[in-house]
Amino acid sequence: MNAILNVARKEFRDGWRNRWVVAITAVFALFALGIAYFGAAASGMVGFTSLSTTIVSLSSLAVFLIPLIALLLGYDSIVGEDEQGTLLLLLSYPLTRPQLLLGKLFGQGGILAVATVIGFGAAAVVITLFSDQVAGVELWRAFAYFIFSAILLGWVFLTIAYLISVVATEKARAAGVALLVWFFFVLVFDLAMLGALVAAGSGAAADWLPWLLLLNPTDVFRLINLTGFESAKAYSGLTAIAGADLFSPRLLTVVLLAWVIVPLGAAIWFFRGRNQ
Amino acid sequence: MSTPAVRLQDVHKHYGSLRALDGLSLEVGAGEVLGLLGHNGAGKSTTIKLILGLIEATGGDVQVLGRSPCGQDNQKLRMMLGYLPESVRFYEQLSGREVLDYFARLKGVDRKQGGRLFEQVGLAHAADRRVKTYSKGMRQRLGLAQALLGQPKLLLLDEPTVGLDPLATREFYQRVDELRRQGTTVILCSHVLPGIEEHIDRAVILAEGRLRAAGSVAELRRQAELPLTIKVSGRWPDGVWDDLTSQYAVSETAPGHVTISGAMASKMELLRRVTAQQGVEDIEVMPPSLEALYAYFSTQFSNEGNVPT
Numbered sequence: 001m002n003a004i005l006n007v008a009r010k011e012f013r014d015g016w017r018n019r020w021v022v023a024i025t026a027v028f029a030l031f032a033l034g035i036a037y038f039g040a041a042a043s044g045m046v047g048f049t050s051l052s053t054t055i056v057s058l059s060s061l062a063v064f065l066i067p068l069i070a071l072l073l074g075y076d077s078i079v080g081e082d083e084q085g086t087l088l089l090l091l092s093y094p095l096t097r098p099q100l101l102l103g104k105l106f107g108q109g110g111i112l113a114v115a116t117v118i119g120f121g122a123a124a125v126v127i128t129l130f131s132d133q134v135a136g137v138e139l140w141r142a143f144a145y146f147i148f149s150a151i152l153l154g155w156v157f158l159t160i161a162y163l164i165s166v167v168a169t170e171k172a173r174a175a176g177v178a179l180l181v182w183f184f185f186v187l188v189f190d191l192a193m194l195g196a197l198v199a200a201g202s203g204a205a206a207d208w209l210p211w212l213l214l215l216n217p218t219d220v221f222r223l224i225n226l227t228g229f230e231s232a233k234a235y236s237g238l239t240a241i242a243g244a245d246l247f248s249p250r251l252l253t254v255v256l257l258a259w260v261i262v263p264l265g266a267a268i269w270f271f272r273g274r275n276q
Numbered sequence: 277m278s279t280p281a282v283r284l285q286d287v288h289k290h291y292g293s294l295r296a297l298d299g300l301s302l303e304v305g306a307g308e309v310l311g312l313l314g315h316n317g318a319g320k321s322t323t324i325k326l327i328l329g330l331i332e333a334t335g336g337d338v339q340v341l342g343r344s345p346c347g348q349d350n351q352k353l354r355m356m357l358g359y360l361p362e363s364v365r366f367y368e369q370l371s372g373r374e375v376l377d378y379f380a381r382l383k384g385v386d387r388k389q390g391g392r393l394f395e396q397v398g399l400a401h402a403a404d405r406r407v408k409t410y411s412k413g414m415r416q417r418l419g420l421a422q423a424l425l426g427q428p429k430l431l432l433l434d435e436p437t438v439g440l441d442p443l444a445t446r447e448f449y450q451r452v453d454e455l456r457r458q459g460t461t462v463i464l465c466s467h468v469l470p471g472i473e474e475h476i477d478r479a480v481i482l483a484e485g486r487l488r489a490a491g492s493v494a495e496l497r498r499q500a501e502l503p504l505t506i507k508v509s510g511r512w513p514d515g516v517w518d519d520l521t522s523q524y525a526v527s528e529t530a531p532g533h534v535t536i537s538g539a540m541a542s543k544m545e546l547l548r549r550v551t552a553q554q555g556v557e558d559i560e561v562m563p564p565s566l567e568a569l570y571a572y573f574s575t576q577f578s579n580e581g582n583v584p585t
Contacts, residue, residue: 013370084364085362086366089359092359275291
């Protein structure tokens with residue numbers, strides 16, 4: 001456990017030095033505030049408007065941004081250390097491979113968590129201060145849920161990044177694969193689903209197609225944040241095919257957790273077999 | 277009798293059809309400084325990784341400080357090893373002290389030791405600067421400090437002086453000499469040969485995963501029977517060296533400069549004849565370098581491994 005914490009502390013410090021923490025926090029805060037303020041521009045107004053619109057817009061943004069940032073943060077964590085020679089050194093220490101990976105996850109996951117809490121939390125504070133339309137308790141509950149699921153989403157893509165990093169033999173290749181993975185989950189998957197949906201029409205397939213959404217962590221994240229808002233339906237895009245009560249929030253959270261654990265397990269498995 | 281620090285017995289390591297090590301047997305005595313020499317791909321790094329327990333041998337037995345490096349209690353064994361990998365680049369955003377702290381904690385070593393080690397490797401003035409600002413020599417000193425954490429019984433240095441300038445190289449080896457005096461067992465991997473002769477007790481030459489030769493540098497020289505070379509300079513009449521050509525290889529490299537090479541055994545006789553010659557101003561005796569030995573041993577047995585003893 002000590003070894004894991006030691007690696008985590010070093011990773012966090014490294015992220016702090018690289019300005020990762022500050023940069024991600026600033027990006028989150030700026031986008032969250034911008035969206036909260038201009039989110040209603042389509043309906044002809046600016047200013048902080050309805051909570052549902054804000055959360056829906058934030059989710060759409062987070063779905064693009066968080067996976068990308070997490071993949072960027074994690075893609076070189078193993079293959080990068082391998083290229084600079086420190087991986088060999090670390091493995092010659094009294095440190096097991098799972099300990100190294102878990103330490104990385106806690107450290108870099110900590111970076112993501114801190115940035116998400118501060119970045120989006122700051123936006124919530126500003127909205128509370130300047131908006132008279134959005135009620136306090138409701139806002140904070142919605143934001144707490146949003147931030148919690150956003151952190152989980154970040155960890156999902158962090159462990160996916162580790163899996164890529166463990167399998168890759170070169171840093172450049174890992175970066176390429178990470179971008180492809182991002183592209184797949186954020187764009188291609190939903191397009192393919194849409195195609196399948198249209199092809200299926202209103203037949204029996206329409207009953208089980210929504211379950212396929214669980215195969216994409218970004219859709220799970222969207223579902224978590226949208227099912228709470230009846231009025232959000234209109235903006236929620238593809239995820240609207242899942243009825244509001246099809247998936248309980250608890251189930252969705254469990255699925256997202258599974259999306260953290262499965263790639264992590266696979267990464268540990270492949271790391272064990274990685275040649276030194 | 278004390279157990280050897282490292283004992284490899286008929287060790288094989290295959291990667292698919294590639295035989296990285298092909299029946300290597302090797303012993304390193306406690307307190308010995310061993311030079312592990314060979315080209316890239318000769319099996320040096322594989323040997324180091326086997327000793328560290330990073331990989332398992334396909335066949336044969338590996339014992340390090342009396343234990344198996346891949347065994348159950350290898351975490352304890354690892355506390356007693358120090359390792360400096362080839363051309364390692366430490367975390368550039370962290371300061372030297374932070375890097376050393378990190379590794380000290382991983383090894384379970386008191387972090388106060390870090391301060392002493394910075395003194396010992398001559399890096400105390402830069403300990404709080406970021407590694408990014410370090411020169412190549414300073415980085416290597418940081419690497420050595422890292423390897424020395426916890427006062428290891430066995431130190432493995434993989435190509436420690438690659439990319440260092442001659443001054444930094446000399447300093448590095450002075451530190452190795454210090455450790456040698458303190459009784460640390462050191463395995464020094466290198467393909468850069470000049471300069472390490474005087475810092476090692478024994479050399480082992482690897483090629484194609486096999487042991488080609490082992491012994492002190494003087495013993496290896498005798499085995500190889502490489503020619504002795506002397507360089508003579510001065511002013512002399514034409515043709516004075518002609519009667520040497522039957523016995524020695526004589527070549528005039530420049531007017532007034534002659535290089536003569538011949539068997540080691542005839543060294544004194546040759547020297548007497550050269551010093552007797554009028555007009556000779558300077559004589560430089562050049563024993564075969566480790567480099568020449570190395571070239572000899574790695575080509576001599578390239579087909580079948582008749583390991584000389």
